[in-house]
Amino acid sequence: xxxxxxxxxxxxxxNLVATVYGKDEADKIALETDPLIEKALGSLPQARDLLAxxxxxxxxxxxxxx
Amino acid sequence: MKRAQRLVWFVLTTVLVCALLxxxxxxxxxxxxxxxxxxxxxxxxxxxxxxxxVEQNYADPVDPDRALFGSIxxxxxxxxxxxxxxxxxxxxxxxxxxxFDPSAFNRLREDQEGKYxxxxxxxQARPGKMGKPVVVxxxxxxxxxxxxxxxxxxxVIIKVDGKSTEGLSTEPVxxxxxxxxxxxxxxxxxxxxxxxxxxFEITRDEISNLSVTDAFMIRPGTAYIRILKFTENTxxxxxxxxxxxxxxxxxxxxxxxxxxxxxxLQEAVEVSDHFLEKNQLIVYHYGRHSPEKRYYAAKGDGxxxxxxxxxxxxxxxxxxxxxxxxxxxxxxxxxxxEPSFGKGLxxxxxxxxxxxxxxxxxxxxxxxxxxxxxxxxQNVSWFDYLFRPEDAPTPHxxxxxxxxxxxVYGGGGIAPDVVFTEPKATPxxxxxxxxxxxxxxxxxxxxxxxWGYTKPFPKTSKSATKPFRTxxxxxxxxxxxxxxxx
Numbered sequence: 001x002x003x004x005x006x007x008x009x010x011x012x013x014x015n016l017v018a019t020v021y022g023k024d025e026a027d028k029i030a031l032e033t034d035p036l037i038e039k040a041l042g043s044l045p046q047a048r049d050l051l052a053x054x055x056x057x058x059x060x061x062x063x064x065x066x
Numbered sequence: 067m068k069r070a071q072r073l074v075w076f077v078l079t080t081v082l083v084c085a086l087l088x089x090x091x092x093x094x095x096x097x098x099x100x101x102x103x104x105x106x107x108x109x110x111x112x113x114x115x116x117x118x119x120v121e122q123n124y125a126d127p128v129d130p131d132r133a134l135f136g137s138i139x140x141x142x143x144x145x146x147x148x149x150x151x152x153x154x155x156x157x158x159x160x161x162x163x164x165x166f167d168p169s170a171f172n173r174l175r176e177d178q179e180g181k182y183x184x185x186x187x188x189x190q191a192r193p194g195k196m197g198k199p200v201v202v203x204x205x206x207x208x209x210x211x212x213x214x215x216x217x218x219x220x221x222v223i224i225k226v227d228g229k230s231t232e233g234l235s236t237e238p239v240x241x242x243x244x245x246x247x248x249x250x251x252x253x254x255x256x257x258x259x260x261x262x263x264x265x266f267e268i269t270r271d272e273i274s275n276l277s278v279t280d281a282f283m284i285r286p287g288t289a290y291i292r293i294l295k296f297t298e299n300t301x302x303x304x305x306x307x308x309x310x311x312x313x314x315x316x317x318x319x320x321x322x323x324x325x326x327x328x329x330x331l332q333e334a335v336e337v338s339d340h341f342l343e344k345n346q347l348i349v350y351h352y353g354r355h356s357p358e359k360r361y362y363a364a365k366g367d368g369x370x371x372x373x374x375x376x377x378x379x380x381x382x383x384x385x386x387x388x389x390x391x392x393x394x395x396x397x398x399x400x401x402x403x404e405p406s407f408g409k410g411l412x413x414x415x416x417x418x419x420x421x422x423x424x425x426x427x428x429x430x431x432x433x434x435x436x437x438x439x440x441x442x443x444q445n446v447s448w449f450d451y452l453f454r455p456e457d458a459p460t461p462h463x464x465x466x467x468x469x470x471x472x473x474v475y476g477g478g479g480i481a482p483d484v485v486f487t488e489p490k491a492t493p494x495x496x497x498x499x500x501x502x503x504x505x506x507x508x509x510x511x512x513x514x515x516x517w518g519y520t521k522p523f524p525k526t527s528k529s530a531t532k533p534f535r536t537x538x539x540x541x542x543x544x545x546x547x548x549x550x551x552x
Contacts, residue, residue, distance in 0.1 A: 004494045011498075019219050022208040027280055031290065037320065039486050040375040040402055041285060044318040047373035047400035050483075054397030054470030 006033075113151075135167045160427050161443050161451050162411050168421040169237070176275065178330060180297035184244040185251060186210020186273040187217060191236050194222070201231050201239045203255070207273065215268045217255065224263060225254035245270050274299075277329070280322070281307035287317035293337070296329030296385040301336035308340070316372040324377050324403065328384025331412060331431075338392040339363045341374060341399070346434070348392045351412050353429030374399035378482060380454060383407035390480045391433030397470040401482045405460045408441030408479030435466035437476030 010033050018026035031037050121128050136150025152165040166174055176182040187206040194200035203221040206213040223231050226242040243251055253266045277293055277300040284290035289311045293300060328334075331349075338348045344366030352358035376390050376399045387406050393399035412429040432438055442461070443451045450458070463477030475481045491499065 007495050023205045024208050036377055036486055040320045043375050043400055044373045047375050050397050050400055057470045
């Protein structure tokens with residue numbers, strides 16, 4: 001059970017917030033512990049690089065075609 | 067349904083079945099001129115004979131509605147069986163062509179319009195104390211009549227307008243709660259901590275069924291937006307959300323499309339338009355009788371270049387795959403999560419009369435790089451197609467290049483740039499969530515019991531001032547038991 005304490009605490013918190021303040025507020029609380037959200041936030045620099053690289057690639061391709 | 071009406075429906079069904087079969091085997095029919103009329107007549111005769119024999123000789127009375135259209139019960143219990151003549155005929159085509167009976171057609175229209183008239187809460191069935199199923203309030207929608215009246219998650223609905231809900235599923239209870247705007251519905255509920263049932267008189271109102279369910283700053287400078295489905299209002303909702311979040315100042319965006327089953331193609335195009343440069347291709351589609359149509363970004367992103375991460379999972383499908391595919395192919399977003407569902411078929415909805423409709427696959431769509439992301443449905447069972455096993459391989463049959471020259475794949479949904487599988491629940495967590503300890507989810511029980519003894523909701527709560535909205539991003543969304551909006 002000790003391994004699940006964080007999970008249990010998180011669920012109780014989310015459900016209490018949902019009961020008292022509604023789902024909208026509970027959703028925000030649930031997202032705080034969503035591992036994919038953490039991953040997404042940490043990947044924003046990679047997303048920035050992706051777009052920058054693509055723009056450079058397209059620009060060089062356009063230049064070559066001229 | 068009256069006998070005359072049944073007969074009309076039967077004839078219509080027969081014609082429809084034959085028309086569909088004619089469509090499927092059209093080339094064969096064309097190859098043998100002169101035989102198509104006789105094939106149709108022969109099919110009609112066979113179907114009529116079978117139906118007459120069944121109706122006259124079957125051991126029990128035959129329900130023609132169920133025989134022709136199937137029933138909600140059949141569809142829920144035996145989805146692979148294709149219950150009903152019309153759904154069965156359509157299922158021979160592809161998994162997404164379908165017939166909408168009045169109830170399903172109404173739900174479709176509500177979903178597409180993004181609004182309905184009711185009290186504004188999600189309800190769901192769960193086992194009651196004596197083992198009999200009961201219908202409970204899953205969550206009142208903040209700001210809705212149900213919320214203002216003081217209904218709470220966990221409240222058991224025992225009567226609606228004096229009529230007992232005992233033994234009913236969520237569908238009929240949902241119907242009872244819905245009604246014209248301004249009418250009053252009387253709801254009797256049982257709540258933990260109260261000996262006697264509580265009575266509520268709720269005036270029905272228009273309930274906005276929002277598709278952009280969450281939009282807020284998750285970190286300074288970084289916005290989080292969740293799109294749950296694509297309805298007629300999705301683009302307007304996204305525009306409003308981005309304006310509220312001061313898009314010009316954004317340094318990053320997390321666009322959550324997990325569990326998004328899709329919706330209207332046009333809305334997917336307009337949502338993509340927000341994030342792409344003007345004139346970039348978003349999607350194109352064509353079919354046997356549907357000439358190629360291309361959709362481009364008409365307005366463009368206004369030179370906003372903040373980085374975007376799109377989140378997808380196995381239930382990200384159709385219109386949400388169009389958005390994901392467009393942003394991925396133009397390298398506008400990094401896609402993280404699990405391979406998406408893989409629905410690359412476009413359905414056109416043909417209203418058959420005021421209350422029923424036919425969704426027929428008329429085209430296949432392709433991402434800007436030319437990927438068809440439709441997953442194979444011809445060599446797997448209907449069940450395996452809809453509920454893809456977690457270990458099912460993701461085929462990479464179509465390799466295409468993004469604007470930046472990266473390889474991307476089609477043929478099996480959108481493959482994420484970064485695969486991230488959400489951690490699985492431990493056995494203890496599953497036990498707590500699935501009600502092995504108590505009758506239902508342990509946490510919602512805990513909350514409703516604990517707060518059952520308290521006074522009504524704080525009236526000053528921030529949520530109470532927000533517009534009506536729905537959200538599936540509830541803590542237990544994957545475990546929810548067919549919640550129904552009312």
